[in-house]
Amino acid sequence: MGHCNFRENLRNELSYQDMTVKELSARTGIPIPTLDCYIGARATIPSVDAAVKIAQALQVSVEELVIGENASTKLLLNKPSREAQEIIRWIESFSSEQCRAILKLIKTFK
Numbered sequence: 001m002g003h004c005n006f007r008e009n010l011r012n013e014l015s016y017q018d019m020t021v022k023e024l025s026a027r028t029g030i031p032i033p034t035l036d037c038y039i040g041a042r043a044t045i046p047s048v049d050a051a052v053k054i055a056q057a058l059q060v061s062v063e064e065l066v067i068g069e070n071a072s073t074k075l076l077l078n079k080p081s082r083e084a085q086e087i088i089r090w091i092e093s094f095s096s097e098q099c100r101a102i103l104k105l106i107k108t109f110k
Contacts, residue, residue: 006051007043009068013058014039017082027057059085 014024021039025032030050037044038054046054048062055062091099 005068006045006066007039009065010054011039012068013060013065017058019058024054024057028053030054 014021021032021035024030025035028035028050030046030053034046034050035054038046038050051062051065055065058065091102094102
């Protein structure tokens with residue numbers, strides 16, 4: 001488990017989610033230069049607190065960032081896209097009646 005594992009896994013996850021370092025910084029409160037150290041050539045390993053913040057912002061486990069699962073594997077496993085995940089989060093807050101109405105609307109697009 002070398003330093004480059006976290007670096008590569010973080011890079012892959014950012015790419016997969018089409019997220020910039022600036023966006024990750026805004027979501028985590030971790031300064032851009034610090035994040036650059038994690039994904040740059042030096043491949044600095046973050047503190048546990050920083051790794052948890054990054055994982056939460058990316059909605060992945062810390063283990064996934066450390067041990068790894070690359071973006072191509074996720075695509076093969078049919079992980080919902082970022083947009084689909086956002087839709088799912090919204091729908092989870094709707095009533096049963098609202099969900100039925102949305103389902104009818106979606107079916108018209110099929």
